[in-house]
Amino acid sequence: LPPAVKRLAQRDKVEVRLFKVIYELLDDARQSMESLLAPEVRETEIGTLDVKGVFRTLKDLVIAGGEVTSGKVTAGLLVRVKRGDEQIAEVEVTSVQRQQQEAKEVFEGEMCGLSLKTDKKLLLEEGDKLEFFTRELVKRTLA
Incomplete structure (x- = not known):
């Protein structure tokens, strides 16, 4: 130069x-464009x-109990709190207990107790539904 x-x-x-x-140029251009894509x-x-x-x-913790109606529950999962059809909060499970003992996971049909970590005070009520999920960021590529 x-x-x-x-x-x-x-x-x-x-x-x-x-x-x-030329192939090196094309590969470099593709990598540069992919780095600009927001992750999915x-x-x-x-x-x-x-x-x-x-x-x-x-203030930042709710302890509740309920019945697992589908799938399973484990500590570390994210939770959507729903009242009727409206989502009222998104929190995280910090611990799960079955019969007053710490449990790794609790499956469909079983009763359990949960500790939920919240950002602000959450007034959970009987009848609310908790939906457990994981969220991950996946790097997008140009196909």
Whole structure:
């Protein structure tokens, strides 16, 4: 690259890339365009629970119990709290208990207790539905 071109590129903050083969240019252009794409948010439904009782409500924690109506429940899952058809909050499961003992997972048809971490005070009620899911960011590509 001639020195005059280098100076102009630096002055104007232009990135210069040199390639020996056209395929390298195409691959580099594709990678540059893919890096500009926002990642895709992918949610996977894991299970649901009907709230049967609310035991404690604090500023950033709710302890409740209910019956798993589909799938399973594990600690670390995200939760949509629904009252009727309206979503009233999104929280996270910090722990799951079955018969007053810590449980890794609780399956459909079983009763369990949950600790839910909240950003603001959540007034959970009997009859609310909890939908458990995971959320991951997936890098998008140009197909």
